[in-house]
């Protein structure tokens with residue numbers, strides 16, 4: 001077995017283990033293999049092991065890979081410029097990083113023109129970090145209300161990228177906060193949101209303990225990323 005296959009299967013096992021530990025059904029957590037900067041050959045190898053969901057940060061890179069494997073489920077997980085909305089509509093099964101009015105308006109227009117619907121998550125800047133994109137917690141309710149006014153967008157939940165910390169216990173409080181923001185949003189809007197996308201290589205088991213339904217794992221599957 002290749003090193004890549006071994007790493008992938010190990011991550012799958014760790015997801016199952018974390019679910020067992022948390023008393024959760026293992027099918028309640030979706031593993032997204034974050035393939036940014038990694039070649040299509042690596043993606044194909046992981047897809048052959050049964051992996052369906054892949055995450056990409058950069059739209060141009062993603063579109064090239066999607067053109068080769070449109071059958072896989074692609075997640076946009078990085079900041080998306082609104083001028084890219086036209087190119088991405090219909091290509092991603094989930095846009096996880098909606099957080100600006102300009103992208104919201106463009107997606108509304110482009111989905112309507114294309115006659116399709118788009119599933120989205122709202123990205124929350126959970127650590128209130130200057131350099132990170134995402135909505136601040138207090139911006140969430142009014143922004144979500146605007147999304148709900150667009151019939152071609154389907155609001156599916158929240159995503160976060162907490163401050164980088166190699167100790168997952170330091171990240172746990174951010175996961176707890178995202179879950180509580182989701183519960184509050186559900187109460188305020190009177191609807192249920194299926195997804196909480198949180199947890200990466202350094203901390204996905206802790207995210208699963210705290211209620212993640214999507215974990216986004218890159219390095220632990222594909223190995224270190226070469227600099228761009």
Ligand SMILES: *Cc1c(COP(=O)(O)O)cnc(C)c1O
Pocket residue numbers: 034036057077078161200201202216217218219220
């Ligand atoms: C790169 C990236 C990941 C994966 O990070 P790893 O630490 O390599 O697992 C997850 N989510 C987002 C938003 C990313 O940009």
